[in-house]
Amino acid sequence: MNFTKLPQLVDMRGKLKSKGTYSKRTKTITHRVWHHSLTKKHLGGSDAASFADYHVGTLGWPGIGYTFIIEPKNVVNTPNGKRARIVYTHDIDRRTYHVGNSNQFALGICVAGDYRYDTMDDATIASIADLHSALVKDNIGKNDTSHSEMPGYSWKACCVYDYRKHIEWQGSTTPVTPSPAPDTYTIQEGDTLWGIAHKDGAGGVKVEDLIKANPGINPAKLQIGQKINFGSSKDVVQPDINTKEDTKPSSSGDEVVRSIQMTLNSRYKFGLVVDGIKGPKTKSALIKAVQTELNKQFNKKLVVDGKWGAKTKAAIVTVKKGAKGNLAWTLQAALYLEGFNPGPLDSIFGKGTESALIKFQKAREISADKKAGKVTFTKLFAA
Ligand SMILES: [Zn+2]
Known part of the structure; x- marks a missing residue:
């Protein structure tokens, strides 16, 4: 060997x-x-x-x-x-x-x-x-x-x-997509989620994983013949099953910041730690969200790097009252992180967002035009 x-x-x-x-x-x-x-x-x-x-x-x-x-x-x-x-x-x-x-x-x-x-x-x-x-x-x-x-x-x-x-690739095969193994399991007589998680061939799957991957099932009433997933709940970003991290429930920090972090994780799969603490990583993830949206919605070809550079600044669109969707949400989240609470982060640029925006623009001594364009987004995102 x-x-x-x-x-x-x-x-x-x-x-x-x-x-x-x-x-x-x-x-x-x-x-x-x-x-x-x-x-x-x-x-x-x-x-x-x-x-x-x-x-x-x-x-x-x-x-x-x-x-x-x-x-x-x-x-x-x-x-x-x-x-x-x-x-x-x-x-x-x-x-x-x-x-x-x-x-x-x-x-x-x-x-x-x-x-x-x-x-x-x-x-x-x-x-x-x-x-x-x-x-x-x-x-x-x-x-x-x-x-x-x-x-x-x-x-x-x-x-x-x-x-x-x-990896040193010499002599090695180029990686390919693994041949699919079954992702589902059919319930048999006497099964419990705990038993399934500890079954031969399922080793390493945890009961919590099974519950998350099968939101519709009642663990106390498994039906024989019922098919359950081994773990494909797409919107959950969790630490590795094999570490201590995922047993530690996070309840620290600011509730709204936690919800921002969770939304960034579920929407964009950024894998942020949900600690409720606003820091450079959360801000950078929010910039990545803006870049992703600009690419998706406006066909921009930005590198999604979480940095507020000249290209991103040039590509940003103006978000104003009545705007709905993920960009409006990133504006609300960015305002909140800067200490200007827009009210519920509902992805709709309404009164609350407008008043938080005006306060922010006045505080940063830029034109209080009630719209978020290049200048405002740069104030929000440039370090
Ligand atoms: Zn792993």
Whole structure:
């Protein structure tokens, strides 16, 4: 095996927290699935040992769900240069839990970190490339996919880094869309959602995932023969199933800011943390929303980068009283974030929006013309 010879690899098979063993795969590995942990890379919990504690202790799985974990905070000096440590946790032929009903043929690799916010360092990138090329040489898997590219997981914010960029492709197959695995399950006698979530082939799906993916069902009254989804509720952006983050309900911060963040996530899939705190990330996401709308509604060809640059400024349209829709909503949200409450964020430019806008324009000493055009939007969005 080439991968076992990587100098930055640490064999921790049998050494991490476990509760029994995973069964053997009944299928050959065809997919290498890339995850990120959604835990900030330098924090205490961003390593294999913590993920194992969580998967076993909290989720009740037999062992850690990923076969490989790349740990950016543990940098190793190797003859090839600095590398992030790679932890090897289970024999390759063990069907660990990480992508629900695709576990049988999918190898789980997790890069510790929350790449909505963390940036990827060279030692981590090098370890991704090294592990990938070793697995290719070892003939383990054919295609690379991110968690959210696997059947049933398009709603997952995992992984959000562009793993394709960091992979050494020599000798490897170009990534293709994975062959569809069934996304539904037919209820059988005696089934409960808990039982289904812990079934063979469903490993890694959580009861909460099932409830979210099946808004119409009554968990207490499952009907035999009824088909349920394994997880395709399109509008939910959640942290990875395998991390502590998603068990922490957020009730902090400002209610309206939280609703802005949730709307940005469900409408545009930005994967913002819903913390109710107005900061540069929320503002930047709002600019991305404006850019997306300008592209969609007005055929502009803006780069959706969340920055208020000259091109975006040139492309902005005037939003005035009576306007309805997503652009009116972004104006309302931007006014709110600047401290000028337009009333309910209802996507309609009415009296409340107008009066908040006039107050904003006066406070910023620009013409109080009751319309939001280039000047006003620039005051709202330029840092
Ligand atoms: Zn994942």
